[in-house]
Amino acid sequence: MNKQEFLTEIGRRLEGFPPEEIERSKEYFLEMIEDRMEDGMSEEEAVADIGTVDEAVADILKDIPLTKVIKAKMKPEGKLRAWEIICLILGSPIWVPLLITAIVLIFVWYIVIWVIVISFFVVDLALFASGLAAIVVGVISLAQLEPAAPVLVIGTGLCLIGISILLFIPLLKLAxxxxxxxxxxxLWIKSWFVRRKKNA
Amino acid sequence: MEVQIKRGLLDVCVLAAIKYKDSYGYQIIKDMKPYMQISESTLYPILRRLEEGKMLTVYSVEHNGRLRKYYRITEKGQKRLSDFTAEWKEIMSVYSFIMRESDADE
Known part of the structure; x- marks a missing residue:
């Protein structure tokens, strides 16, 4: 691959992004390739040394927020023709709900994965709180009752607190x-939008 | 190396590479090479991040009939570097403490 092909490919993958953004990354990679060639590499070697287009595009995308990526990729190319606008309007009962569904699905996915984690933490907190309560109750009733039952309650409380502390470490990992x-x-959603362009 | 640590280190390393003298992309990578391997595409978002964070400024210089971008560290960038070295001193003292303990065990 020569440098022109490399840069064209980057430009193609980033189509839809602000032009200055594309220009900037192209300039950057061009400078890198030319500096290498000055260092004695051939054009092909220099391009190969930079890495693949995939890597370059992934790194460029890394610092651009997801919403911006989707917005850039959703922009229609050129002006819409009359029949395209009519299709969009007539088709809106179909694509609007689908679009909403897609957004809701992504949203729900994030909620679901975090709800699992949060519910575990709540259970852990409940264990800790009930353990604490058991100890307090045990200590208070120690003064009023025979020691056997209160000691049992205090022991249970200590066990509960112990379990909750032990559980906390794997829970942090889970989070x-x-x-x-x-x-x-x-990243997957981002790459889906970029890949769609490549196959089109 | 842990990702978070590496990310932070890379930022500081790039600032260190332009600490005394303005430099350009390829030179920064070459200067860092003995200490930390970094690819062009990794450097790109770092430079952008540092520029957006006003840690460095960019200007173009003509070189062999083409433009080359040079990066200059700002006062904020210098401060980030000195903050880092101060922090690191603390970490090093903890490190020597950890190592001394393990020596005593043997």
Whole structure:
């Protein structure tokens, strides 16, 4: 691949983004390739050394928010023709609900993965709170009752607190994994929008 | 290396590469190479992030009939570097404490 092909491909993948954004990344990679060639590499070697177009595009996208990516990719190319507008309007009972469904699905996905984590944390907190309560009740009733029952209650409370503390560590891990999953989903949706262009 | 740590380190490394002298992309990568491997496409978002954070400024210089972008560190960037070194001193003292403990175990 020569540098022109490399840059054209980057431009093509980023189609729909603000032109200055595309120009900027093209300039950057062009400068990198030319600096390498000055260093004694051939054009092909220099391009190969930069890495693949996929990597370059993924890194360019990394710092652009998801909403901006979708907006850029949703923009129609050129002006809409009359029949396209008519189709859009006539088809709106179909595509509007579909679009809303897609957005809701993404939203629900994020809620679902986080609700699981949050409910675990709530259970953990409940264990801790009930353990604490058991100890308090046990200590108070120690003064009024025979020691056997209050000691049992205090012991139970200690057990509950112990369990909740032990559970807390894997729960933190779970939250971390969930966070990563959320990020991966965002990247997946981004790449879906970019790939769609490539196949078109 | 842990991703979060690496991300933070990369920002600081790029600032360090232009600390004394303005530099351009390829030179920054070459300067960093002995210490940290970094690819062109990784550098791109870092430079953007630093520029948006006003840690560096960009200007173009003509070179062999084409334009080359040079990066200059700003006062804010210098501060970020000195903050980092101050923080790192603390971490190093903790590190030596950890290592001393493990020496005593043996």
């Amino acid at each position: 971390k994994v969930t966070g990563k999953l959320g990020k991966k989903t965002a």
